[in-house]
Amino acid sequence: MTINLPKNVEKIIEMLEESGFEGFAVGGCVRDSLLQKTPTDWDITTNALPSEMKKIFKKTFDTGIAHGTITVLMDSVGYELTTYRIDGNYSDGRHPDNVFFSKNLSEDLCRRDFTINAMAYSHKRGIVDLYSGREDLERGIIRAVGDAKKRFDEDALRMLRAVRFSAQLGFEIEKDTFVAITEKASLLSKVSKERIFVELNKTLSGDFAHNIKFIYSSGLYKYIGKEFAGIKEEFYNFYPRKLGNKKHMYWTVFLKNIEDINSVKKILSELKSDNATKINTDLLIKELRLPLPKNVEDIRWSLHRLGYELFEDYLKICKTDKDNENILKDIYEIEDGYKKIREKNHAFEISMLDITGRDLMYMGIQKGPEIGEILEYLLKKVIKSPKLNNKNSLMALVKEKFLRKG
Missing domain, CATH: 3.30.460.10 (Beta Polymerase, domain 2)
Known part of the structure; x- marks a missing residue:
């Protein structure tokens, strides 16, 4: 050939x-x-x-x-x-x-x-x-070269690589190779968390990511980390999704049903995850636990918490979640509302307000914490009613609420 x-x-x-x-x-x-x-x-x-x-x-x-x-x-x-x-x-x-x-x-x-x-x-x-x-x-099998136990004694990461190739290629792990993994699983504790994190990312994003189940059935999960070892068996009933190349998307799907939301950052910190993946995963899981937005105001509040890019990631996860198949119509309506918000450039964060801290000081507000408090107040008003986001309306609100005595 x-x-x-x-x-x-x-x-x-x-x-x-x-x-x-x-x-x-x-x-x-x-x-x-x-x-x-x-x-x-x-x-x-x-x-x-x-x-x-x-x-x-x-x-x-x-x-x-x-x-x-x-x-x-x-x-x-x-x-x-x-x-x-x-x-x-x-x-x-x-x-x-x-x-x-x-x-x-x-x-x-x-x-x-x-x-x-x-x-x-x-x-x-x-x-x-x-x-x-x-x-x-x-x-369609993953088989070690020669003596599998010797291969894993040499390099313990190979055991996790076997699972990763299985998740990427859809192959089964050959019987003797799998038995060797179960017997040598404890050696994985010698491998750096950074290298483990890389392999897990590739496993979760594989076209056959359901084969992540081998991490549990082989016992490897016990030696990935103390926090990771607490992930329950049902989390490994994982199905593949096409979510692009963003690591936080796959970690969100994997960990979204975890009982203690504080465990998300602990698990990813233990694995020496980059900060962006850790923070974004945490934010997305928290958002997924809230009710779906019911109107455009709810969407603006969601954007306030997530920003444009993460909100789009949130929508993508919602649309690919089998648990959400019965509410897909609602998700598409949310998507339409989001598009209108973007078209009209509705404000959902302080930097998008048509007024600045400098404007407030010009109006007589003293420099200090009150500036931030007033901007937060104005943002809440604008998220509720986008038409207020013009300088005259915002200045009128400031005068009515904060400058009436003067």
Whole structure:
């Protein structure tokens, strides 16, 4: 079978071969090509040492030189090239203590995590598949290369990666591999929360995200974090949704029924989540617990709490929630009301008022906390009645409420 390599990848492999070395596209790019998917990255492996690669290619960067990896720049795009290697002991359960360079492709492939990721390809040799990766792709299974327990002893994150690939590809985890995960699950506690968070994001957003259930059935959930371990089994009855690439959307759907709303930030903080994901998830879940907006004023209050972008995320989640199928008509009416608010530029935050703190001081209000209190008062009036958002009306309200004695 022939894989259609990008022009630059083909050129890099040809240049390696012309210099007397081997070169192969390897790993996920081969897997995705065989699945008729477009690879996001193209990794290349070779028997050339980093010093030898640097003599072949004009523009290179030392991106992981200790592990035999350099980046070759072609047409302003970087391509990672790595020397065949044999990994030493993994004393920390995550990274090899040392690596040894090899001249043998088979020694490089045997250290990889799963059979579907342990294939290499070049036009010269075709597909090199020593562990029946193509057969496992056809069967739709995730199977460890060689001894699964050894693979997970080497790198505990591989257990979570097995679940992630299952959620992305819709594959089952092969029986012996799954048994090894259940036996080695406690090793996941050695892995950094940041790396775990990345894998969970990819799992939740997968086309077959219902396979997140394997995190629970394998026992991995106990070792992700103390707060995460408290998530109940029913949360893993999760169904896939097309919600774009915003992490907070998937975390909102996953955690929206949590009993203690304070647990949302605790779970995401424990996983070293970025602040935006943590804050936005918390805001969306709080909004989802409120009754649906019944009129345009309610929509403006919702916008006050969320802003334009998060409100649109809120609507998208509502429309894709199976629990809301019987009120879709209401959600579409809310969407229509929202569009009218945007068209008419109704104010829902202080910065949108047609009056400023400077205007209030010009009217005689002393600089200080009262300025903010008056602006909040005016905003409430405008959210209730948008037509009041003009300077004359707002100044009249200030005079009536705050300046009558003067």
